[in-house]
Amino acid sequence: MTRAVARIEVGAVERNCARLAVELGGESELCAVVKADGYGHGAEACAEAALAGGATRLAVATGAEAGRIGRRFPQVPLLTMGALTPEDLEDALAAGSEVAVWRDGFRDFLSARGRAQGRPVRVHVKHDSGMGRLGNPDPGEVLALARACAEDPQLDLAGVWTHFATADEPGSDFFDVQLERFTAVAAAIKAEFPGTIAHAANSAAVFRDRRSHFDMARCGIAVYGLDPFQGDPAERGLRPALSLRSYVADVKRFAAGESAGYGRTWRAPADTWVGVLPLGYGDGVRRGLSNDAEILIRGRRHPLVGTVSMDNVTVDLGPETEVEPGDEAVLIGEQGGETIRAEELARRLGTINYEVTCGISARVPRESA
Numbered sequence: 001m002t003r004a005v006a007r008i009e010v011g012a013v014e015r016n017c018a019r020l021a022v023e024l025g026g027e028s029e030l031c032a033v034v035k036a037d038g039y040g041h042g043a044e045a046c047a048e049a050a051l052a053g054g055a056t057r058l059a060v061a062t063g064a065e066a067g068r069i070g071r072r073f074p075q076v077p078l079l080t081m082g083a084l085t086p087e088d089l090e091d092a093l094a095a096g097s098e099v100a101v102w103r104d105g106f107r108d109f110l111s112a113r114g115r116a117q118g119r120p121v122r123v124h125v126k127h128d129s130g131m132g133r134l135g136n137p138d139p140g141e142v143l144a145l146a147r148a149c150a151e152d153p154q155l156d157l158a159g160v161w162t163h164f165a166t167a168d169e170p171g172s173d174f175f176d177v178q179l180e181r182f183t184a185v186a187a188a189i190k191a192e193f194p195g196t197i198a199h200a201a202n203s204a205a206v207f208r209d210r211r212s213h214f215d216m217a218r219c220g221i222a223v224y225g226l227d228p229f230q231g232d233p234a235e236r237g238l239r240p241a242l243s244l245r246s247y248v249a250d251v252k253r254f255a256a257g258e259s260a261g262y263g264r265t266w267r268a269p270a271d272t273w274v275g276v277l278p279l280g281y282g283d284g285v286r287r288g289l290s291n292d293a294e295i296l297i298r299g300r301r302h303p304l305v306g307t308v309s310m311d312n313v314t315v316d317l318g319p320e321t322e323v324e325p326g327d328e329a330v331l332i333g334e335q336g337g338e339t340i341r342a343e344e345l346a347r348r349l350g351t352i353n354y355e356v357t358c359g360i361s362a363r364v365p366r367e368s369a
């Protein structure tokens with residue numbers, strides 16, 4: 001019995017990466033994105049499984065994440081994708097990470113850091129082909145920046161890259177607009193600097209369009225077996241790695257009209273049994289699921305009833321029940337042939353599977369299985 005645990009099937013992460021490697025056809029490297037503690041799954045264990053499954057590189061978003069991952073996997077090329085304060089940069093460089101650059105001022109700063117550490121900083125020049133966030137939108141300036149990096153002995157030009165805004169929207173024409181813009185930028189830079197790698201694809205793009213694969217793909221969500229298109233991961237040969245489990249701490253009889261939880265938002269419509277699980281929004285079970293989720297106990301779905309509290313949720317077990325205190329409860333994952341996917345919770349919450357697993361709080365231990 002565990003109060004609440006996120007169990008991670010590392011074998012699934014490994015197989016998902018093998019599946020992505022097949023999709024990439026051996027011509028493009030797989031970079032496993034393990035930012036945000038591996039999308040809530042535990043970064044170190046997932047990185048190890050991803051590398052076993054065929055990933056050859058790792059990526060994170062922040063300097064602190066680079067510190068953790070770079071120290072654990074010193075032999076694996078690591079890219080820190082996000083914007084870095086001078087302090088973040090120290091963490092990233094100390095961990096041996098490659099970093100993103102798109103502004104001249106930051107390039108100068110990196111050059112000074114390269115001189116100070118007596119070793120060139122490896123940089124990936126970022127083109128904003130339409131995401132409208134980080135990166136330089138001007139193709140000429142991106143080329144000029146790449147030249148400046150290549151000519152600077154304190155810098156190594158490692159890559160040129162971009163990020164798609166609508167890869168997960170099958171009907172979007174804008175994906176093709178971005179792909180066309182980046183293809184031209186990457187071709188110009190690689191013509192002058194053939195050792196440079198080009199990369200653009202996230203998980204959705206890998207499945208969507210081979211032309212987006214270039215030399216490397218940066219995959220996150222699919223590594224964890226979650227569907228980038230918010231559908232059924234099995235349809236793309238992916239298997240979810242995470243399950244969120246708790247147990248039934250109490251079972252009690254409710255007479256018709258009695259209520260469970262804060263605000264009395266649910267009242268028993270008839271005499272029934274109610275189960276209490278000792279986890280709540282303090283664990284990342286979002287309050288938006290109040291009276292709008294199902295939980296597996298003894299292989300059957302039971303409605304979550306009442307308001308999700310910080311430390312408890314309540315479940316309607318029905319007028320007759322076999323459920324007993326101590327029974328396992330599954331909020332995400334499989335039990336007895338029934339499955340509740342992160343995509344289902346995301347739909348109920350009006351969000352995406354990414355946010356569901358990232359939202360599982362630090363109070364929930366991650367356990368590799």
Ligand SMILES: *Cc1c(COP(=O)(O)O)cnc(C)c1O
Pocket residue numbers: 033035081163201202203204218219220221222228
């Ligand atoms: C998070 C991230 C990825 C991974 O995206 P998925 O959709 O999870 O595959 C790739 N590139 C960048 C820049 C990212 O921030």
